[in-house]
Amino acid sequence: METALQTKIQTCYHCGDSCVDELIIAHDKSFCCAGCKSVYELLEENNLCTYYSLEDNPGISGKQPLAQARFAYLDDAGVEAQLINFKNDSICKLTFYVPQMHCSSCIWLLENLFKLNPGVAESTVNFLRKEVSLTYFHQKTSLRQVVELLAQIGYEPAITLADTDGKKETKKNYSLIYKLGIAGFCFGNVMLLAFPDYLALGEEVQRDYGRFFGYLSVLLSLPVFFYSARGFFESAWQGIRQHMINIDLPIATGLLALFITSLYQILTNTGAGYLDSFTGLVFFMLIGKYFQQKTYDTLSFDRDYTSYFPVSVTVLKENGEEESVAVRNLKVSDRIRIRNQELIPADAMLLHGTAMIDYSFVSGESEPVEKVVGEVIYAGGRQVGESVELEVVKEVSQGYLTQLWNNSVFSKNEEQSMESYANVAGKWFIIVTLLVAAGALVYWVPRDTSMAMKAFTSVLIIACPCALSLSTPFVHGNTLRIFGKNKFFLKNTSVVETLAKIDTVVFDKTGTLTEPSAAEVSYTGKVLTPAQEQSIKSVLSHSTHPLSQRIFHFIQGDTLEVQGFQEFAGKGVAGEVNGHFVRVGSAAYLGVNTSQEKDALKTTVYVSVDGVVLGYYTFFNVYRQGLKEVLQGLHIDKLAVLSGDNDHEAARLRELLGEEAELNFNQSPVQKLEYIKSLKNQQRHVLMVGDGLNDAGALKQSDAGIALTNSITNFSPSCDAILDATAFDKLSRFIGFSKKSMNIILASFAVSLIYNVVGLTLAVQGLFTPIISAILMPISSISVILFATLSVRFAARKAGL
Amino acid sequence: MFIIFLLIGISVTVASGFLAAFLWAVKSGQYEDDYTPAVRMLFENEPASKSGGTEPKKA
Numbered sequence: 127m128e129t130a131l132q133t134k135i136q137t138c139y140h141c142g143d144s145c146v147d148e149l150i151i152a153h154d155k156s157f158c159c160a161g162c163k164s165v166y167e168l169l170e171e172n173n174l175c176t177y178y179s180l181e182d183n184p185g186i187s188g189k190q191p192l193a194q195a196r197f198a199y200l201d202d203a204g205v206e207a208q209l210i211n212f213k214n215d216s217i218c219k220l221t222f223y224v225p226q227m228h229c230s231s232c233i234w235l236l237e238n239l240f241k242l243n244p245g246v247a248e249s250t251v252n253f254l255r256k257e258v259s260l261t262y263f264h265q266k267t268s269l270r271q272v273v274e275l276l277a278q279i280g281y282e283p284a285i286t287l288a289d290t291d292g293k294k295e296t297k298k299n300y301s302l303i304y305k306l307g308i309a310g311f312c313f314g315n316v317m318l319l320a321f322p323d324y325l326a327l328g329e330e331v332q333r334d335y336g337r338f339f340g341y342l343s344v345l346l347s348l349p350v351f352f353y354s355a356r357g358f359f360e361s362a363w364q365g366i367r368q369h370m371i372n373i374d375l376p377i378a379t380g381l382l383a384l385f386i387t388s389l390y391q392i393l394t395n396t397g398a399g400y401l402d403s404f405t406g407l408v409f410f411m412l413i414g415k416y417f418q419q420k421t422y423d424t425l426s427f428d429r430d431y432t433s434y435f436p437v438s439v440t441v442l443k444e445n446g447e448e449e450s451v452a453v454r455n456l457k458v459s460d461r462i463r464i465r466n467q468e469l470i471p472a473d474a475m476l477l478h479g480t481a482m483i484d485y486s487f488v489s490g491e492s493e494p495v496e497k498v499v500g501e502v503i504y505a506g507g508r509q510v511g512e513s514v515e516l517e518v519v520k521e522v523s524q525g526y527l528t529q530l531w532n533n534s535v536f537s538k539n540e541e542q543s544m545e546s547y548a549n550v551a552g553k554w555f556i557i558v559t560l561l562v563a564a565g566a567l568v569y570w571v572p573r574d575t576s577m578a579m580k581a582f583t584s585v586l587i588i589a590c591p592c593a594l595s596l597s598t599p600f601v602h603g604n605t606l607r608i609f610g611k612n613k614f615f616l617k618n619t620s621v622v623e624t625l626a627k628i629d630t631v632v633f634d635k636t637g638t639l640t641e642p643s644a645a646e647v648s649y650t651g652k653v654l655t656p657a658q659e660q661s662i663k664s665v666l667s668h669s670t671h672p673l674s675q676r677i678f679h680f681i682q683g684d685t686l687e688v689q690g691f692q693e694f695a696g697k698g699v700a701g702e703v704n705g706h707f708v709r710v711g712s713a714a715y716l717g718v719n720t721s722q723e724k725d726a727l728k729t730t731v732y733v734s735v736d737g738v739v740l741g742y743y744t745f746f747n748v749y750r751q752g753l754k755e756v757l758q759g760l761h762i763d764k765l766a767v768l769s770g771d772n773d774h775e776a777a778r779l780r781e782l783l784g785e786e787a788e789l790n791f792n793q794s795p796v797q798k799l800e801y802i803k804s805l806k807n808q809q810r811h812v813l814m815v816g817d818g819l820n821d822a823g824a825l826k827q828s829d830a831g832i833a834l835t836n837s838i839t840n841f842s843p844s845c846d847a848i849l850d851a852t853a854f855d856k857l858s859r860f861i862g863f864s865k866k867s868m869n870i871i872l873a874s875f876a877v878s879l880i881y882n883v884v885g886l887t888l889a890v891q892g893l894f895t896p897i898i899s900a901i902l903m904p905i906s907s908i909s910v911i912l913f914a915t916l917s918v919r920f921a922a923r924k925a926g927l
Numbered sequence: 928m929f930i931i932f933l934l935i936g937i938s939v940t941v942a943s944g945f946l947a948a949f950l951w952a953v954k955s956g957q958y959e960d961d962y963t964p965a966v967r968m969l970f971e972n973e974p975a976s977k978s979g980g981t982e983p984k985k986a
Contacts, residue, residue, distance in 0.1 A: 180970075230966045237967070253963040303953050311946040315939060335931060342935070 140166050141280075142183025162187060165279050169235075172242055177235045184231030186280030197277070198450030199438030200270040205452050209269070209285065217247060218264045222283035224276070227256045236281060243267055243275050258283070287435040287453055287471075302419060306412045309354040312346045313405040319343050320402040324897055340392035343401045351385050355408045357415070373552035373598075376559060376591050381407065383586035400587065403903045407592050410907040418599035418619050435471050435505075435522075439464070442515065458518055465513040472518050473525045475502050479514035482671065483507035494672055506819065510672055546623055547871055548598040552591065559589035566890040577892045584894035588885035588902070593878030593910040597871055600914035605867040608922045613850035614860050621846045624830045625864035627811045629762050632802065632824070634816035635769035635779070638834050640747040647680040651733075651741010656683070658735055661703035664688050665710060669699045673731055674710070677743050698731075709734045713742075747775055749782065752855025757783060759858025764810065766790065768798045770820055799823035815857070819843055832857075856927070863925050870917045874910050881906035 136145040139155035140162035150157045153170070157163040162185060169177055177184060199205055212219040227236070232251075236258050239249045245267025250259045258281075262272055276283055319339040362378035365371060381404065388399025441451040442461040453471045456462070461477065464470055470483070481497040485507050494510045497503055503516065505525040522528065563585040570578030602619035609616060616622065633639050654662070664685040666678040671693075691701040698711010709716060716732045716739055732742045757765070766788040767779060773791035780789065790801065802824045805812045814821065814828035817835065822843035825831030833845035834854065849857065885902055888894050952958070 233963060233966055234970050251963050252960045254960060300953050303958060304950060307949045311942060315942060
């Protein structure tokens, strides 16, 4: 059986990864690592194997082992109190964000946590938000144990500094749904009561029931007027106070005219009023608002640096003991230990060990920077390699990154863009409407005063640009949905309009144009024999240095036993394989004179076997797939690249982006921000595409900031839109489609204008009757909704989205 | 024709009942998550799972 299994590449029963490096056969199943196997065993012991029958390979790879005492900070009462939502004598309730959640098996397992830890009373998953709400008995178990259990089965909750900052506002605002429900209820009933009018049931019915129906309708439309429609009046009033005319002003005028006329007619028993139209309009427009309000709960567009920071850090006490301490309580001169892949939370001085700091978050530099003992390391860097000891020199709140973030230039004041299409159209609408209404008044007053009043109010009513106000939310809402389906998530609908206006695109280089995890390796020098390659690979297999790892993966084949392996921090590695002495490392380490090398900026790693330098490996960035198509598809007049890296890739970028593009290297976060600012001062509409914390300021400063991320649930800097890296090749199509959807809005404006012209013609002649309003208003609303929805769908299909 | 008044009264009352039910549903958080419950109801109860002895918890 074993041999049969070996013939093809095995995939892990738990996580579905291919078992290349390691293959563990246990319980007749194959696992890629001990971590996956132990999770399986844990689940099997507790009869939880349904997990595997719901989805294929649902698990999360357990390859990264968990450090002991990692969650010790959760025992701290202060931290606990900040995380817990509710606590009484027996139970605690809290909600965790679990980004790893991805399938229905995950839901099932997380909701069956009580079988793994009897102290857990209940766990409920909100899949879209990737949250687990937990209730546990704090006498039977502790917060730390619950989190450790979650981490053990692969669902480590993301607990960051932002969580302990105080309770975030999780209460969702349901007022729109309430308004919609009430408007719908009243609309339906008023419509029912209006039937006798339309059917012309005769004088008798009208006389007997007309008044009763009328009063009931008034009663039913009061909540619509005072509650559901309040938003339109408030917005219009705000516009007036700021001396601005927005789309809500003509709407509010129309609604007011409609309601008052109806009230007057019913109370004086002179007519049936238009209350069905009134309630209907409010109902339809609220649907439009609801559609526009669609949000992506799972994504956070407004993160700051605290979301990146861990909650705790290992502090070394004087007696050498390790203790987990909340980052907030970190004091100057505390000694901290930072392990592989951990983030440095405060500016600190290196005391012990070799630090290889990956500053990609902060500066965008792709290669780790080496620091020697005594140097100060700024917060935000990630240690790669061995664990190091540091002494804190500044508190977290005083650190470089925190200061940078709190810099006022980083906060863009989010002014409401009043210049949206609908608002511009609204301005003209109200002018034309008032002119026409005044014209009707002037025409009728000498002839028939009652007719004059009727014509005047009718014009105001029919000109209510409800269709106009409907087209924008529906076009934008549908565009948002189509983008979402293609893994491009916008913060809100107004971003569509911003994207359509873009004429300048600025890219970050590292991680945005380039694939962050991949680097092309090329070898220059004497041709290596397969045996030499194998020995180099063997030596490198013992090193955790990122460059070693890249070369290790670049060379094919197996590894051999290495004797006398030595790693010289910051220099290179050495070891003996099959009697040959292999050294791999920097030029200085191997004694190569690099001053003659032309490309001193390139990252190079030299190799020597038995003291003879054979050649060197060079690393190149790998540009994202589809980059060429994106650049060709962008019809803009300026393209720029801002990179935190040095300019050794300049020639390749130039070739990719063309002669026109502006390339800027060695850019600090503040420089990036200033660059965007200067572009904006030239009246350009700037789109910034970035990925790291170093782009955060630029993303905020730009008109539209797109954060590119490999996993949408991962942290991304605050931005206007989040783009999944797999959809990067569609970027130009997204921008093109935004422009198209603006055209669709214009077209639906035209459609609604036709109705308004027909209605106005009738209104100025005084022919506007309840029956006409009952027909015209719903038809115009619904046809505009249909037109907007269908044409966006059609355009999307044509654009291949 | 008095019956019309009665009927209208009843119909509005019934409709108000539905409105109240809707408002209650929104308030009690049923509109908070419109995905997970649809998946959760498809999980089968394990036959004879003695360990817990409890029904799978519902939200």
